[in-house]
Amino acid sequence: MSDMSVSALSNAQYDGSVQVADTGLRGMITLRGDLADKGLAKAVKAATGLGVPKQRQVLTKGSNGVAWMSPDELLIMVPYSAATQTAADLQLALSGQHALAANVSDARAVFRIAGAGCREVIAKLAPVDMASDKFAPGTIRRTRIAQIAAAFWMVDEETVELVCFRSVAQYAFDILVQAAKNGPVDFHLPKS
Amino acid sequence: MLILECPYCGVSGEETEFHAGGEAHITRASVGDDDQAFETYLFMRKNPKGVHFERWQHAYGCGKWFHAARCTMTLEVFGTYSAQTFTPPKALLAEIAKKRSGFEFEGGAS
Numbered sequence: 001m002s003d004m005s006v007s008a009l010s011n012a013q014y015d016g017s018v019q020v021a022d023t024g025l026r027g028m029i030t031l032r033g034d035l036a037d038k039g040l041a042k043a044v045k046a047a048t049g050l051g052v053p054k055q056r057q058v059l060t061k062g063s064n065g066v067a068w069m070s071p072d073e074l075l076i077m078v079p080y081s082a083a084t085q086t087a088a089d090l091q092l093a094l095s096g097q098h099a100l101a102a103n104v105s106d107a108r109a110v111f112r113i114a115g116a117g118c119r120e121v122i123a124k125l126a127p128v129d130m131a132s133d134k135f136a137p138g139t140i141r142r143t144r145i146a147q148i149a150a151a152f153w154m155v156d157e158e159t160v161e162l163v164c165f166r167s168v169a170q171y172a173f174d175i176l177v178q179a180a181k182n183g184p185v186d187f188h189l190p191k192s
Numbered sequence: 193m194l195i196l197e198c199p200y201c202g203v204s205g206e207e208t209e210f211h212a213g214g215e216a217h218i219t220r221a222s223v224g225d226d227d228q229a230f231e232t233y234l235f236m237r238k239n240p241k242g243v244h245f246e247r248w249q250h251a252y253g254c255g256k257w258f259h260a261a262r263c264t265m266t267l268e269v270f271g272t273y274s275a276q277t278f279t280p281p282k283a284l285l286a287e288i289a290k291k292r293s294g295f296e297f298e299g300g301a302s
Binding site: 055056069070071073127128141142143144149 | 200201202203205206208209252253254255256
């Protein structure tokens with residue numbers, strides 16, 4: 001696309017004990033099809049260098065990623081500038097089978113929640129058990145945060161990445177900041 | 193508060209993550225059926241105090257529909273299972289029968 005493209009909140013950032021930041025644009029492709037199909041696995045490998053994730057798994061390598069969204073849906077993450085081409089390549093590679101690759105980059109907003117209390121920020125908003133033995137890095141969870149749909153996963157023990165619809169980006173940022181503001185309640189802090 | 197397990201995600205979620213879709217295993221009236229059959233299909237629903245089979249959608253998750261068996265009185269969830277079936281799995285029915293004496297699956301709307 002053109003260099004006019006900007007992320008929903010233009011890299012807005014909140015710095016507290018937990019940092020909440022709009023990560024900027026990210027290329028995202030929704031891929032629907034038969035996840036057990038070898039052709040699909042090959043196409044995903046060609047697009048990202050990664051395999052097909054298992055149930056609720058998210059795989060990442062550099063700026064590329066593949067996340068399991070449902071039994072017939074994957075989220076492919078690539079650099080923003082590569083998304084249009086990657087979606088076209090995927091669709092071409094899957095021609096002839098019942099599959100769809102759609103570039104949804106401009107429909108999404110991505111946030112990074114970083115800091116020792118990141119588990120608690122999420123736990124305040126989503127009906128998800130964020131205890132470290134229940135939710136580990138490498139797992140994706142599609143759920144809601146307060147009143148909106150969102151998906152998140154942990155990059156490492158102190159970083160969460162969260163995806164939501166671009167149209168509700170401001171709401172998502174505001175509630176994440178609000179949840180981060182009041183500081184930790186020392187419930188899900190990493191064991192030191 | 194119900195805790196349901198989505199059979200597609202394997203996620204145990206609380207009910208705000210899901211959307212209730214009403215009674216399950218309803219027989220659809222079709223072309224050629226009389227008005228009585230359509231009335232039954234459209235309006236007649238069970239309202240039991242006890243075991244109830246329902247459809248649920250994992251609205252904030254994978255988006256898939258599935259079935260759940262629960263007790264309307266105690267809110268105990270007996271189990272969830274795939275949407276691609278006309279009847280509950282036998283193992284689940286046996287388990288419910290063990291917990292609720294005299295329980296028998298009646299199928300669609302009566």
